[in-house]
Amino acid sequence: MKPGRFALLFLVVLSLLVVACAPPATPAPAAQPxxxxxxxxxxxxxxxxxxxxxxxxxxxxxxxxxxxxxxxxxxxxxxxxxxxxxxxxxxxxxxxxxxxxxxxxxxxxxxxxxxxxxxxxxxxxxxxxxxxxxxxxxxxxxxxxxxxxxxxxxxxxxxxxxxxxxxxxxxxxxxxxPESDVIPNTILVTKDKLGYSKVAVMYGNDDQFTQSGYDVFAEALAGSGTEVVATETFAKGDTDFSAQLTKIAALEPEALIVSALAEEAANIMIQARQLGLDVPIIGGNGFNSPKLAEIAGPAAEGAISGAAWNIGNPxxxxxxxxxxxxxxxxxxxxxxxxxxxxxxxxxxxxxxxxxxxxxxxxxxxxxxxxxxxxxxxxxxxxxxxxxxxxxxxxxxxxxxxxxxx
Amino acid sequence: MFWQQLVNALWLGSVYALFALGYTLVFGVLDILNLAHGAVFMWGAFFGLLAVTKLNMPIWAALLVAMLGAGILGIVLDRVAFRPLRKRNAPQLAAIISSIGASTILVSLAQGAFGAQVSRFPFDTLPAQVFTAGPVRVTLVQVIVFAVSLVLMAALLLFMRRSRSGKAMRAVAYSGRISSLLGIDVDRIIVTTFFVSSALAGASGVFLGLAFSAISPFMGAPIELKGLAVIILGGLGNVPGAILAGFLLAATEVFGVAYVSSDFRDAIAFTVLILVLLIRPSGILGTAVERRA
Amino acid sequence: MLTQFLTDIWLVYRSVFEFALIGSALGLSIYITLRTGLLSLASAGFMSIGAYVGALLTIHLHTPLLVSVLAGALAAGVIGLLLGLPVLRLSGVYLAIATIGFGEVVRVFMLNIDNLAGRTITGGALGLNNIPRKTETWHLVLFVGLLIYLFVRIDRSRTGRAFDAIRQDHHVAASMGINVVQYRNLAFVLSALIAGAAGVFSAHLTYFVSPNEYGFNGAVRILTFAILGGYLIWLGPIVGAFILTFLPELLRFLGPYRPIVNGVVLILAIIYLPRGLVDPTFWRKVWRQRGKPPSPPPLETSSEAAP
Structure with a gap:
């Protein structure tokens, strides 16, 4: 068979295959019970x-x-x-x-x-x-x-x-x-309950969501008289945060503030615990996903999220x-x-x-x-x-x- | 802190090197920029994940499944996207288009099959053990990945130097035309190359999945760019060069974060890369022979 | 009835058409470097510089669009000159990765000069919004028209012949007395100027710019315009940009399978027309064979030349 024709045939088969194994993730609920x-x-x-x-x-x-x-x-x-x-x-x-x-x-x-x-x-x-x-x-x-x-x-x-x-x-x-409606309250409540006075901050600086979250966190922390010992950034899609976390761990903060979406946050939690950084981890709306605990498992225990929605709301x-x-x-x-x-x-x-x-x-x-x-x-x-x-x-x-x- | 950062750098370096191993092989032998390597890597991770979760395999068996699956995928990729171009004497740049097309297809297929969400290996796949040695902490996963990376690197180097196929690969890398005059079955060597390279991608997919708990259809994209930088920095198709460059890039990133600023992590890494290339225009271990377009 | 129908079509696809024109300009900015045998992926970075410089001028100094465009292009051109002097010594993929690295450095730079002394500069990841929409469709048509004119002129000039000689074999070109370095720098700066101007136009088209649009993916996308369309004549990148911009929009009816079909089309196109869709030799052959029974597909015959 000529290579071109082989390719064509294969691609057609491939496309049919995809159509056949349709995405289970996005069915119209009409097809559901x-x-x-x-x-x-x-x-x-x-x-x-x-x-x-x-x-x-x-x-x-x-x-x-x-x-x-x-x-x-x-x-x-x-x-x-x-x-x-x-x-x-x-x-x-x-x-x-x-x-x-x-x-x-x-x-x-x-x-x-x-x-x-x-x-x-x-x-x-x-x-x-x-x-x-x-x-x-x-x-x-x-x-x-x-x-x-x-x-x-x-x-x-x-x-x-x-x-x-x-x-x-x-x-x-x-x-x-917006984070500005969620985070100041979160800082107020957690500072009151956990009594931290110096924290480290981590955020994704190439993403609008996490950058906005950071801006509000920084303001709220300054307003509450909390000392920020380190501010470290990462990029969307990063998976290795050990360099930043090692730097943070050496400064011994009493809490870690993270402005990240659930997928990155989960890996930050896992790696923070591995590096022996056992302080409370606090975040915003981005944390509020079942994926956080699903991916981070035990490392997510005790993670605090200021959020717009509570899945357990009765x-x-x-x-x-x-x-x-x-x-x-x-x-x-x-x-x-x-x-x-x-x-x-x-x-x-x-x-x-x-x-x-x-x-x-x-x-x-x-x-x-x-x-x-x-x-x-x-x-x-x-x-x-x-x-x-x-x-x-x-x-x-x-x-x-x-x-x- | 320095020692822990050194460990971080070695660890990240082994991750980059592992990803770059297979990548540089295809690059060196075929002289094409294969932008679908990240997609094969991602499928490798999913093959491994499915083997563990659906077939209840132990992780070492899942690793073999992933390597085999990714290797076959690589051969298919070659048949569909690259072989037809070779047969038509297409310019090398054409392969960029077909590899992008193939990558789009592979990523969309994965999204169709598994959804866009991030998944991870089950928690009991490997014990979550942390070792402490003085100021340094490493996890069992890190130790295993590091060790296996070294073993795979050594195995690949041996394969390239000692085995018939490996020698033939190097001959084809030097010149496909001369190799075929020497009686080497170039097509078979290319298929072997794709299989080995993709199997390595599959292995690195599984290891990164174990190490970072971020398996998703899009996991190939962020590391693709880093991998590209590594293989070119190392010198086209130069396996030891790619390994060296992997560790160099990782060290630049980690120490850039540690002693300069995480804000400029990627900028520092790429500035160093450009500077190194200005000093060594064919990569760290690249030969100065100019390739003709 | 018909006019209503055509108006609707125009309204639906006007923005796509505009993006295709921007893409054409970007494709041409890559094309000019490819013509001198350089594989540069710096266009996205230049576009970013142009977009920010132009947008900042418009927002803070309320400059007319033409002034912003010239300033944005000039800024990108100057950076291009400074970058080109050292990196154009690199060849092939080594240049490609160095220019990708340049794009990443620009991206990180734009992310980090979000504000200085309390004044917003780039806004970091938040980007710049509320950029007035000043780019009209005819501006873009005119812009691409001017570029075509420029390229036609170059084709007929000494410079164009020098470019072609360098692409064919830069050693031979040098031995014929062509100053390879100088011509390559010229092409690189032209490429930066074009991409910078395109960046300003696009910023004033979409109300918004942010650094990540111009990263690695952006750079590769621009390259695909030129390769898929063909980089043998200037028409190639334009055709490539139009097809790659319109294709995903026309495939919308496919819903979630859209990227797959998109990928299949890319592979098939490049396999059958490996030198790009605008491959003069191929189309000349097709033209000569018109009327004859099409039994042996002309593409297949051309592939028989393979060893």
Whole structure:
């Protein structure tokens, strides 16, 4: 056989193979056993609010979703995607929108700002979506959200934590509590309980999420009169932190503050313990993933996370979400999934309250949402379209996050 | 602190060297920039992980499975992405495109099969033992990885120097045309090269998976760049050079963090790399013979 | 009806078209170095320098776009000159890794000069946002048009013939009295100028820049434009950039399988057209064979030349 033809044949077979062994990680929940009893979903109370004419809704209402589904950022995009699809299915099962159904069109941004812009353009101009959920990264949001703003399409980010996201315009929303709302309280609480006076700090300095987290930590530590004996950085995707940790261990801090996402944080914990650095490790939203304890195991015990969401929150909305997520995807959700799930519910509720599929009306209804019962807690948007709800401080005990007291 | 940092540097160096071993082999023999090596490395880690978690194999058997699996994958990679180009006398740069294509496919396949999430070997795969010697702490995993890296390096050097295939490989690396005139089956040697190189990538995937608990479809990307720097710094296709360069890069990084600043870790490493190349334009142990394009 | 349809298409793909034009310029910046036989991956680093210099001027001094573009290009050009003097002595992959190293150094530098004395410089990993959108589609068309004009002129000039001679064999070129070092430096600086300007345009297109966009992946991506498209004539990198920018967008219907098909297309394209999609010899052959029964695929016959 000619080499070219061999290659062609092989590639075709290969592609078929992939299609056959379809990704188990992102099934549409439709294919899953029906979600647990919808129980105490947000519906009841939320509907009571403006109680506008929601009978006007009919047909299919298309909401776009632009997230990183391929490439390294898919590690966050996958749970987000899961959360959105789960919420959409519940919303349609419960007929939240009356005769109308909520259709989600998802586009992959690959974590790239140019592709995020392209995805937004496609969703707005081709799919004629009434609103967009996304994008995954703050970087992409800074590039793509202005597109939605100009087109007058509301956009709701569920994982953008950088400062200035909602300053881009009155159509830009987020439901992800920025680190500045989470970390000062975390430092206050842990300093009070643990009584540390000198700490070392580690953060990823090439990532918007971890850099923002560090900025807030540094300010909060300075404000609380804590001495910072060392500040060390790493890069996204690094796996070896031993040089930094050795340097830190020699300075004998009383706590280690880490602004990192769960995957890097887990390896930092493992290596810190191996190097004999046995002090409490404190982080922000980035820690709040079941992966932390799963990967770090015993090294994660006692790790403290200031977070926007508590998986153990007994509120019925949260329990319903966690149960349904487990049933649909066979694992615990992380904070990204919880925030994306909430974002979808918020958007659907706004559509319902607006009683119309007009983007401007949806924007107004979204901005007006207050005291919405959600897995994140009782949820409102502030005047700048940022989230308002109470953050928590969590600690890993026996491999599970619990409220730190 | 100095001694611990020295240990850190040796440890990281063995990781880089292990990754670079197979990489430099393909580079040296075929003279192509294979950007899919990181993807084969990643699949090696997953083969090992599956062998341990699904087939309940002990880690040494899983290592063999990973090497075999990655080796076969390497041969397939050659058949699909590189052999057709050789048959067409394609310019060397063309291989960059097909290797990027192959890498994209392999990474996406892994994401399709395993999801994007990070996984790790079970906690009981190796005992989590820490040894203390004076001011220095090392883990059992580190000792094992270091030792096995040295063994693999020695084995590869012996293979290249002593075995028929190894000698033939070096001949092909020198010139494919002359080798075929000498009666060497160049195609067979290339297949062997891909198998050995990819098996080594698979082994390093398993070891890095054991060492760093960060197995994911994207684990190949960060180390790919470092590996590339190492093999070029060492001198094209020069196995001892790659090993030496691996330790040099690691030492630069670790001591850069220890005595300068972690903010500039990669900048320091790459500045040193550029400076070394300016002094030794064909790498540390590279020969000064100019290769014709 | 038709106009509405075409307007929608334009609205959906305008941004893709703009990115393809930026990509074309970047591809051309690599092409010019490849023409002198240099494998440089510095374009992403130059683009980064241009993007930051241009964006900072626009934000702080409210300079018009043209001034920002010229300043960004000039800054990249000066750095290119300083970098080129020592590193262009390296050849082949040694130059490639040195230029990749340069890109990494630029990236780390941009990450770490986030602020000086309380004033935001690059913003570090947070990047610079709120860059006014000043780049219009026609700016980019004009920019790429000017580059094409430049390359056509170079092709017909002494310089172009010198470049080709150097690429064929720089020893022979030197023995014919061509100042290889000088021409290579010229090509390298031109490459930096083009990439710097492209960086400024792209910064004013996407409202936002951050250091990581211009790392190793960015550098390799730019290289693929030139190799896939072909680096024998200037049309190659442009075709490469358009295909590689449009392909993932046109494959969106494939959802999660998109990267796989993307990869398959890359492999098939380079196997059948190893010298790039714009390979004059190949297309001339196809042109001559038009009308004849296509029984033996022309590609296969060309491969028979292999030993």
């Amino acid at each position: 029906p979600v647990q009893e919808p129980a105490a979903e947000p519906t009841a109370e939320a509907a009571a609010e403006p109680a506008a004419a929601s009978g006007a809704l009919s047909g299919e209402i298309v909401v776009g979703c632009a997230h990183a589904l391929s490439g390294p950022i898919a590690i966050y995009g996958e749970p987000i995607h899961n959360g959105i699809l789960l919420a959409a299915q519940q919303i349609n099962d419960q007929k939240l929108l009356g005769d109308a159904t909520l259709a989600i069109v998802c586009e992959d941004t690959a974590g790239d700002k140019a592709q995020a812009i392209n995805a937004f353009q496609k969703l707005i101009n081709q799919d004629k979506v009434v609103a967009i959920l996304g994008p995954t990264l703050s970087n992409s949001a800074f590039a793509a959200d202005p597109v939605a703003q100009e087109a007058g399409i509301p956009v709701l980010g569920s994982s953008n934590t950088a400062a200035g996201i909602t300053d881009m315009g009155d159509y830009v929303f987020r439901d992800s509590l 509120a019925p909305e949260n329990q319903a979400f966690v149960d349904a997520y487990r049933a649909a995807y066979g694992g615990d959700p992380d904070q990204f999934a919880a925030q994306a799930y909430t974002a979808t519910w918020l958007m659907a509720t706004a559509i319902k309250n607006a009683g119309s599929a007009d983007p401007a009306a949806i924007r107004d209804a979204l901005a007006a949402i207050t005291d919405f019962p959600s897995p994140l807690g009782t949820y409102s948007f502030d005047a700048n379209r940022n989230p308002v709800h109470t953050p928590v401080v969590l600690i890993v005990k026996d491999g599970k996050f619990q409220v730190f007291e």
